[in-house]
């Protein structure tokens with residue numbers, strides 16, 4: 001019996017990706033087992049599945065034979081508290097991390113895994129202060145589509161030996177291989193925090209930045225017309241800074257985040273978009289008439305679009321302003337006629353990268369930009 | 373051999389004769405970067421003024437099958453800008469325009485030859501600065517910083533060049549001008565900006581760079597703590613990080629580095645110190661005050677025998693002067709030296725420093741240590757006198773042994789100076805053949821002809837035509853391959 005027979009089982013009803021049913025599912029238990037599986041699965045179209053929370057993001061695969069599920073590759077390999085790093089297996093749910101006084105500073109919905117979070121490369125409110133998976137990932141192990149196990153980066157924060165492949169895998173939607181292990185830089189958990197909530201319009205954002213209160217997050221929500229700022233730090237510092245900001249914004253200071261904080265603004269069966277624009281264009285997005293929510297401090301926001309016309313209008317607005325608009329999710333009839341990714345500069349180079357890593361185009365075929 | 377004369381004629385007609393250097397004497401100005409023990413005179417030097425001209429030069433090189441190397445200010449310390457004897461050196465030093473400072477977007481757009489410090493100077497009136505601050509910031513170029521993913525004293529809190537570049541215009545190795553990213557974050561597709569930063573000129577030439585600007589902090593406080601031993605200074609560093617404080621910088625110097633700095637710039641550090649730490653905190657005033665007290669307490673608790681706090685900007689500058697001039701200062705106490713650049717996990721600092729001094733002693737050379745303690749990024753300066761027979765070799769041995777120590781402790785062979793020519797031989801000690809091959813898949817995607825800065829980073833370049841994974845059966849005996 002070959003490795004493929006040993007490790008795979010027939011797919012069930014819910015083993016599909018964006019509506020495309022799989023034939024087989026496998027859940028390897030280690031990097032080595034995953035490599036053997038991938039090597040044995042030459043000729044099969046593969047999609048990797050983590051927690052499955054964002055599996056419907058992006059177009060459905062052009063073909064799908066095998067879902068590789070990472071749930072058995074879970075757990076913390078190492079937490080070096082003194083060095084502020086941790087090594088995690090790809091299937092580890094982010095909810096489960098026990099890091100004492102430290103944190104992996106990525107916002108995430110319940111159920112998100114390490115590998116899925118890196119492969120999706122999205123971001124939440126605290127990006128303004130901590131950066132994204134791209135910035136926190138310092139080392140990575142990946143099984144290439146040909147079954148080769150490969151590592152890049154390392155376990156130290158500062159490292160410029162060779163190409164920074166972690167950047168390339170981050171946000172690649174599983175098209176360059178199966179991520180099996182990640183090394184992250186950690187941050188201390190702040191001693192105190194406060195939210196300053198107000199109805200100040202987004203035009204207030206420059207004045208928040210000018211106040212030099214070093215916010216962790218500045219979030220806006222067009223539906224409620226609210227603006228909320230997260231302040232973290234020492235108890236004294238937070239008290240002083242939030243008081244200052246409260247005065248500036250004529251806002252209320254609270255312990256708790258607004259109900260909409262960190263949640264996508266669309267319904268489960270709606271059209272969800274990610275909009276990113278230069279900071280000066282954020283107010284225009286909020287005035288665009290759609291439900292827009294997200295990080296006014298970084299220019300990365302999410303929108304619920306009512307239909308294709310609105311998608312096109314928002315995209316035009318973003319692109320004209322020097323930004324981008326990607327449709328993350330949409331109901332299937334709409335999905336079929338939408339250009340989910342929009343214009344992509346540098347596409348020719350991206351295709352050449354895909355051809356090098358996955359010459360037979362077996363990993364998540366058709367899920368990524370330009371039909372990659 | 374390619375017809376260099378024909379190429380030179382083409383470059384002259386594309387750029388104008390005064391932007392093409394062929395005079396042997398003038399060419400020698402460019403024979404090395406900051407690492408002077410490798411020297412190669414290039415066949416030609418081109419001095420383009422615009423991105424279009426860079427593209428024209430690269431296209432001409434591709435047509436002629438001639439390799440080319442980019443050079444910014446030539447301050448690199450790994451031989452990255454070492455020319456190719458039969459190739460063109462493309463010097464971006466004339467491309468020094470700050471295209472735009474856009475405070476409302478928190479971005480600046482600059483040409484690659486712009487000097488790092490100029491970006492900060494241009495942003496300061498708007499209340500911003502450019503955070504990555506290599507010690508060479510007064511002379512190194514942004515293009516060089518992008519290529520090396522340069523760091524600086526303030527990386528501990530603010531990250532490296534890669535965290536501050538959001539857009540690039542590059543001339544890809546086939547001569548095409550390509551825009552990657554821009555002012556907005558997260559462009560769709562693979563993160564090509566992320567892959568390009570730190571690629572040391574092997575994936576093409578950056579012709580325009582969009583950088584993030586960072587808001588100037590409300591308050592900055594700097595302290596200097598003197599310790600009786602390296603171990604105590606190391607323990608203080610760990611204690612600060614362990615307490616959840618993220619200073620803007622924690623820099624350490626040992627006795628020999630202090631001695632050199634005193635001889636050069638009379639910075640007046642506490643006499644008798646076996647190690648000093650410079651700790652800088654920045655941010656909102658209330659935050660900084662609270663943490664400053666905490667850090668002072670932690671230094672005391674870990675045995676600092678003297679702590680000075682900078683009362684004003686002049687004193688702060690004096691603390692930093694000793695640190696920033698340390699490299700150059702070492703020239704005063706030793707005729708020759710090698711600057712090493714390796715990284716270790718911060719917690720291994722005391723142990724690794726002890727082992728470095730053992731190795732140095734065993735080989736009869738001196739090592740001065742001055743480094744970014746918060747990041748575990750060591751810069752041992754291996755001192756020698758080339759006039760004494762065998763000393764240069766011994767210094768080279770010690771320098772290599774230090775790199776081996778970094779690898780042994782799970783660190784890196786370079787934290788900020790790059791691999792370049794100098795460290796390509798160490799790459800296989802840190803990465804396996806499959807890891808190196810995977811990196812070169814990216815190289816092959818960008819530069820299938822391997823004309824862009826060949827011979828750097830990779831000890832044995834891959835042939836880009838070969839199919840990856842052809843030896844699957846060998847690697848997985850017994851596994852079905854269909």
Ligand SMILES: Cc1cc2nc3c(=O)[nH]c(=O)nc-3n(C[C@H](O)[C@H](O)[C@H](O)COP(=O)(O)OP(=O)(O)OC[C@H]3O[C@@H](n4cnc5c(N)ncnc54)[C@H](O)[C@@H]3O)c2cc1C
Nearest residue numbers: 050051052053054055107112113115116120123124174179
């Ligand atoms: C408002 C909002 C805020 C968010 N905030 C953040 C944030 O702050 N930070 C952040 O990182 N994310 C954030 N996300 C995104 C989200 O957390 C993750 O993308 C998601 O949880 C993915 O995890 P998963 O395990 O469910 O992945 P899945 O849904 O299983 O997979 C997601 C994608 O990754 C691929 N994939 C999964 N595992 C692997 C693997 N091991 N190797 C290769 N490919 C794989 C899949 O094929 C699929 O394309 C946010 C999203 C929204 C809408």
Ligand SMILES: Cc1cc2nc3c(=O)[nH]c(=O)nc-3n(C[C@H](O)[C@H](O)[C@H](O)COP(=O)(O)OP(=O)(O)OC[C@H]3O[C@@H](n4cnc5c(N)ncnc54)[C@H](O)[C@@H]3O)c2cc1C
Nearest residue numbers: 444445446447448452506507513515516519523573578788
């Ligand atoms: C005294 C001193 C102190 C230093 N301190 C630090 C420090 O603290 N931190 C640090 O990180 N480094 C430091 N360095 C090293 C050096 O200054 C940096 O590596 C710097 O980024 C090099 O910039 P440059 O313009 O001089 O580049 P060069 O030396 O000209 O080139 C460096 C590399 O970049 C490539 N390159 C140059 N321009 C481009 C371009 N436009 N597009 C693509 N590739 C290009 C070259 O091919 C080469 O591989 C120091 C050097 C000195 C001499």
